[in-house]
Amino acid sequence: MGYRDELVVDDRRNGIFRINRALMTSPDVYDRERDALFDHCWLYVGHESEIPRPGDFVRRGVGGRPLIFLRDAGGTVRMHFNTCTHRGATLCREDAGNTRIFQCFYHAWSFDTTGKLVITPGAEAYSPRFDRGQYHLGAPARTDSYRGLWFVNYDAGAVDLREYLAGAIEYLDLVLDQAADGMRIVRGAHLYSVKSNWKLMVENSMDGYHAPTVHATYVDFVKDSGGGQRKAALASGRGIDLGHGHAVIESPAAWARPIAYWEPFFGEDARDEIERTLARLIDAHGEERGRRMADTFRNLLIFPNLIINDVAAITVRRIEPTAPDRHSLQAWALAPAEEAEGSAALQRRLDSFLTFLGPGGFASPDDVEALESCQQGFAAAREVPWSDISRGMASAAGSQDELQIRTFWRSYASLMDGAGFPERVTGIESPEAAADRAGSAPARAGAAR
Amino acid sequence: MTAPPAVTDRHALRLDVEEFLYQEAALLDAWRLDDWLALFTADARYEVPSTDLPAGEPATALMLISDTRAMIAARVKRLNSRKAHREFPWSRTRRIIGNVQVTSSEGDEIGVAANFAVYRARRDVSVYMGQYRYRLVRDRESFKIRFRRAELDVETLDAHGTLSIIL
Numbered sequence: 173m174g175y176r177d178e179l180v181v182d183d184r185r186n187g188i189f190r191i192n193r194a195l196m197t198s199p200d201v202y203d204r205e206r207d208a209l210f211d212h213c214w215l216y217v218g219h220e221s222e223i224p225r226p227g228d229f230v231r232r233g234v235g236g237r238p239l240i241f242l243r244d245a246g247g248t249v250r251m252h253f254n255t256c257t258h259r260g261a262t263l264c265r266e267d268a269g270n271t272r273i274f275q276c277f278y279h280a281w282s283f284d285t286t287g288k289l290v291i292t293p294g295a296e297a298y299s300p301r302f303d304r305g306q307y308h309l310g311a312p313a314r315t316d317s318y319r320g321l322w323f324v325n326y327d328a329g330a331v332d333l334r335e336y337l338a339g340a341i342e343y344l345d346l347v348l349d350q351a352a353d354g355m356r357i358v359r360g361a362h363l364y365s366v367k368s369n370w371k372l373m374v375e376n377s378m379d380g381y382h383a384p385t386v387h388a389t390y391v392d393f394v395k396d397s398g399g400g401q402r403k404a405a406l407a408s409g410r411g412i413d414l415g416h417g418h419a420v421i422e423s424p425a426a427w428a429r430p431i432a433y434w435e436p437f438f439g440e441d442a443r444d445e446i447e448r449t450l451a452r453l454i455d456a457h458g459e460e461r462g463r464r465m466a467d468t469f470r471n472l473l474i475f476p477n478l479i480i481n482d483v484a485a486i487t488v489r490r491i492e493p494t495a496p497d498r499h500s501l502q503a504w505a506l507a508p509a510e511e512a513e514g515s516a517a518l519q520r521r522l523d524s525f526l527t528f529l530g531p532g533g534f535a536s537p538d539d540v541e542a543l544e545s546c547q548q549g550f551a552a553a554r555e556v557p558w559s560d561i562s563r564g565m566a567s568a569a570g571s572q573d574e575l576q577i578r579t580f581w582r583s584y585a586s587l588m589d590g591a592g593f594p595e596r597v598t599g600i601e602s603p604e605a606a607a608d609r610a611g612s613a614p615a616r617a618g619a620a621r
Numbered sequence: 622m623t624a625p626p627a628v629t630d631r632h633a634l635r636l637d638v639e640e641f642l643y644q645e646a647a648l649l650d651a652w653r654l655d656d657w658l659a660l661f662t663a664d665a666r667y668e669v670p671s672t673d674l675p676a677g678e679p680a681t682a683l684m685l686i687s688d689t690r691a692m693i694a695a696r697v698k699r700l701n702s703r704k705a706h707r708e709f710p711w712s713r714t715r716r717i718i719g720n721v722q723v724t725s726s727e728g729d730e731i732g733v734a735a736n737f738a739v740y741r742a743r744r745d746v747s748v749y750m751g752q753y754r755y756r757l758v759r760d761r762e763s764f765k766i767r768f769r770r771a772e773l774d775v776e777t778l779d780a781h782g783t784l785s786i787i788l
Contacts, residue, residue: 363779386706393698522679526686530683
């Protein structure tokens with residue numbers, strides 16, 4: 173089965189882009205994604221600030237594998253597969269903690285934090301040729317970090333993380349450089365699941381087109397609290413293909429940003445401190461870049477399943493597929509380390525985060541509803557087989573267009589075909605159709621098939 | 622803290638508190654949110670900690686909900702709208718409250734703990750269970766809510782997807 177053309181129709185001549193809904197429902201597609209995407213791409217695991225001290229660990233399920241993400245006794249960040257090398261039992265059964273040793277509860281085989289097998293009770297009963305060295309904890313083929321963000325890759329032959337991140341590095345830096353003293357993950361995570369295919373969450377997380385409709389109540393709330401002074405912000409900005417499937421929407425802040433865009437939601441008291449933060453950013457990074465960090469929204473996808481939304485606050489959202497029609501989410505708040513616990517700055521950030529984001533926010537629940545309603549609609553996929561993602565193919569892609577979503581799908585289809593990442597799109601995708609518009613010809617019917 | 626009231630007074634107080642909590646739950650189950658909002662003091666707060674950190678505090682941790690009185694009002698306005706899509710049409714909820722305990726009494730303020738199970742039905746049924754912590758203040762024959770916190774026992778919202786209702 174060819175994914176390109178057959179299931180993902182990228183008709184540049186006519187400016188039409190469609191995806192077949194079988195991609196959201198088929199168990200075969202789901203299985204193929206494990207092999208073609210999750211076994212070869214760099215996958216986000218966690219942030220180094222989650223495990224600050226030697227012996228600190230957290231459990232994570234990443235790309236379907238159970239992992240322990242930890243800092244060993246010597247201070248080195250590591251990942252082990254969370255399965256005893258003896259008979260397979262889950263070794264670490266706490267979600268987070270600090271330890272010197274992982275002792276399996278099944279037969280008490282024990283491993284130090286570097287993964288070395290150190291205790292096998294009744295060792296004298298094993299053959300003299302039994303080699304303990306063969307039974308250290310399994311480790312993923314590759315692990316690497318970018319400025320505190322740790323990733324795993326199950327393919328020993330994968331390109332280096334920095335090369336993989338491609339054009340996304342510029343945007344990661346725009347987020348991470350907001351901190352004077354490094355970023356940290358705030359304690360407490362939003363852990364929830366959605367009854368939809370995981371790719372709908374990828375689309376939704378960088379979809380500017382839905383904001384005025386799905387989030388009408390949020391926009392009202394912003395207005396009620398005296399914010400949203402830039403009326404045209406949601407409709408301006410642009411979507412960008414960052415290479416290797418990574419993509420971003422960058423747009424002027426439509427409402428308050430804790431880092432350095434004051435609106436009345438934060439209160440008059442906060443105004444001076446936010447102005448000082450803006451001055452610090454401009455001082456450290458220059459007028460243009462400093463203002464860009466303070467004043468713009470970024471909805472960033474690190475292909476295939478990491479979302480960093482730098483909007484009303486910064487959320488790091490990891491999407492883990494769990495079935496063709498289900499995915500789970502782990503989302504955290506990323507904050508500058510200098511915003512100390514108990515500070516007014518951290519309080520503003522968390523308050524702002526919660527207005528929009530998370531299962532109890534004023535916006536995210538309606539996204540979940542949209543995704544689940546799409547998945548239900550896919551029950552009619554035989555009769556209504558296509559979803560459309562054509563917006564903005566015949567123009568320079570704005571933030572309410574869908575270039576950034578097509579960017580995901582183009583890489584997705586190409587990897588699913590075993591063909592590697594496609595060329596990065598840098599200009600208008602459908603110049604022919606754009607020419608039609610310029611000549612004010614009627615819109616083409618654009619039969620994609 | 623003042624001396625604990627006599628046994629019969631304590632029972633009477635607990636009955637008053639129970640009745641108040643049951644009435645509050647009935648307002649929420651009936652989606653009479655404006656009436657529910659009127660139960661709060663002007664300085665009230667409503668909190669739900671993240672499921673992985675039930676002891677989390679809003680000044681130091683990411684919560685699920687951390688509402689001032691103004692945010693509670695905004696939440697009610699949103700839920701009364703036809704455009705809060707997760708709750709349009711409204712889900713059906715049923716709240717079971719038990720093990721009500723008066724945990725403190727200081728000045729005009731009474732501390733209360735109670736267990737809850739909130740069932741939500743829309744397409745599927747999911748159950749939010751946990752413990753309430755209230756600080757109530759006397760208001761004529763009844764109470765006002767100054768502080769209301771719902772600590773969930775569920776480890777994740779995997780079964781629920783969202784926390785779109787009021788717990």
